[in-house]
Amino acid sequence: MDRPLTLAILGAGARGATYADLAAKRPDVARVVAVAEPRDQVRDTFAAEHRIAPEYRFEHWRDLLGRPRLADVAVIALLDADHVAAAVALADLGYQLLLEKPMATNEADCEAIAEAVRRNGTALAITHVLRYTPYTVKLKQLLAEGAIGDIVSLQHLEPIGHYHYAHSFVRGNWHREDESSSLLLAKSCHDIDWITDVVGGRVARVSSFGSLTHFRPEAAPDGATDRCVTCPLQDTCAYSATTLYRGGLRDDGIKQYFTRIMSAGELTERAVTDALTDGPYGRCVYHGDNDVLDHQVVNLEFDGGVTTSFTLTAFTPLENRHTKIFGTGGQLTGDGRHIEVFDFRTESRTVHDTSLDEASAAGGHAGGDEAMFNAYLDALHGGRPELIVSGIDASLASHRVVFAAERARLAGAVIEL
Template sequence: MNPTVTAGPDTFITGTTHSPMDRPLTLVILGAGARGAAYADLAARRPDAARVVAVAEPREQVRDTFAAEHHIAPEYRFEHWRDLLARPRLADVAVIALPDADHVAAAVALADLGYQLLLEKPMATNEADCEAIAAATRRNGTALALTHVMRYTPYTAKLKQLLAEGTIGDIVSLQHLEPIGYYHYAHSFVRGNWRREDESSALLLAKSCHDIDWITDVVGGRVARVSSFGSLTHFRPETAPDGATDRCVTCPLQDTCAYSATTLYREGLRNGGTKQYFTRIMSEGELTEQAVTAALTDGSYGRCVYHCDNDVVDHQVVNLEFHGGVTASFTLTAFTPLENRHTKIFGTQGQLTGDGRHIEVYDFRTETRTIHDTSLDGSSAAEGHAGGDDAMFNAYLDALHSGRPELIVSGIDASLVGHRVVFAAERARLAGAVVEL
């Protein structure tokens, strides 16, 4: 039997300049939902490098289940992350997987207490709060990493290597698609926590700050101008099919509707796979027929997608012009299968086409195609973001545990770049204007 975990030693690491450690890093998880639980599970795979010693989670059942799984002592189980502020520092690292609106308060307060930070994206819901987090990390010398997992995937590493080797010459333009997936969008952005801007943030920030960050990283330059267009067109009351009711369990269309909650969550319960990830969220981790039926009957995830209180866009395009003339276009849309992102990069000597796993290089000079298989598929959170979750988390652990801060490639300065572009794109969309950065 594993022993109950208590908090770490009196002396904790500070910043990114520490020497290699002879003990595991200690972690406190703020928010034991899907993302917080995923990071805790990754830590459990490396007990020599990391131990979860505390948790803050408002849902009692979720908190107790999480704490039992990770052997956390009762005195280190907190209802609210602010409970940590009245205590001496409990761990080396705070993993912030809270609702987006809570990121700034938690990150600033915990950085000031000396915690190192692993911060779930987005950094914060507005530019001023992002800058406040940056200021807090700088004044405290905090080792912060954003969970921009796309930067860490084997696919991205290979793609950037090919570009650096001049395989397609100089980049002229880039085209990138994020296919959110119809049932993922319905779960998270119509019924779920990110359905309303006033309760979370704009879709571009909540879902695709990853992609804007990735584009700026791949191109490697600074964005000069941004334009954007998008709206909520489909998931509205006026587009509901005739006969649709407010909840799927009472709807005569539940067996034929593409967005049926009963179909999605019961299929996840019975057949597992990617859909079980979403079923687990809607039933708060209890994978039983009774729990799923109760959530469908009374919970937010059982509502008709045409009769929710959602207001975030269901499709958007962003156009970028970089200093030096490189252009990029980005599309995010709800109306796709749940599949990998698709990218084309157009260079002076060739074209690179990628799907999150395979990279095809077409050489203008030889008129040949070369395909590189990076061996990992599945870009969704349920699938570990094509190895990005593991690689990002392990890079952060190794950066701190082994004294190698260069392993953090999604630090505060790099991550601010993409976030600033996202906020500029939203200003452009709302104003119908081209915004200069």
């Protein structure tokens, strides 16, 4: 192309804002020209920052449907339940799509998106950012070079982090399955996708176990009240909203990221106090209406016999994922930044540092956000579709594994795919 790609951002929350900021770093390649966001203050702030004309500022993504196509690409960063309607409608209007994970909240809706994408020849990427990190690129290179021989099994941990879990899955948008999706789909569909990408081949069988163990009324300490601002335990509780979000006013790192979300971007004592007093993020973690799991394991068997075990849990510090890959000639151990290869023949250890440390959303997923977004832009702008490694076929296949895992958990069975 001899001009920048034009982007419409649907949903100006944390993810939509991240992609818009990344586009602003490459004005010769991409430019944000439209936004759809129901929150007036968030929409106005976003539009002013990206110099979006008033006529291209919309309250709802459906406002784009009754007019000619406004941009080359629609970046869909809406709530999970809105993905299918937006993706299908906008693909039919000729938009190319960057779709936030998960694709949709059930398998039928994922299939509907795939059908629309194929019907329209849409250039679609799912934001499976883990596929794009320098860490993953190096890890796959080492495996391809035979650093540990053939893969026999893999062990992978997603440590959600205790206050991240409380923020997103007890108080936040993903606290109830009927309003969003399962924990596995919302938090770890890209972990399952990453495992399938690293191992390669087809998943043949799935089993899974998990439950909501701790964040329940019966686990509440004596004296706990419905909201943290009125609770006599707010200074001693590990999940205190007042500690987390007021801490974000003083911390310019990850805690501030969560404080910005709960206060709609306004980092003031008044805004945080108002949100703690009246908003969902001030609720006690033991007295809410949450129902998603707080821990789960998923076991996969691939064609050819490779086995993998995946654990996601709320009960950790907020830290990088941990992986061990066991091969016929060695063992690979990774933490999202460092990769250690132990060679069975020489009994030597070699450590590779991929240099990017912060693997959370607040830190750009260890470079994955930027690498994924740039790959998508370059694929479209430069005519290089091979740069999209999270397209419809791969993403649909890994989503099917997630849905099968949930069926296995609910049925107490092993599911064959």
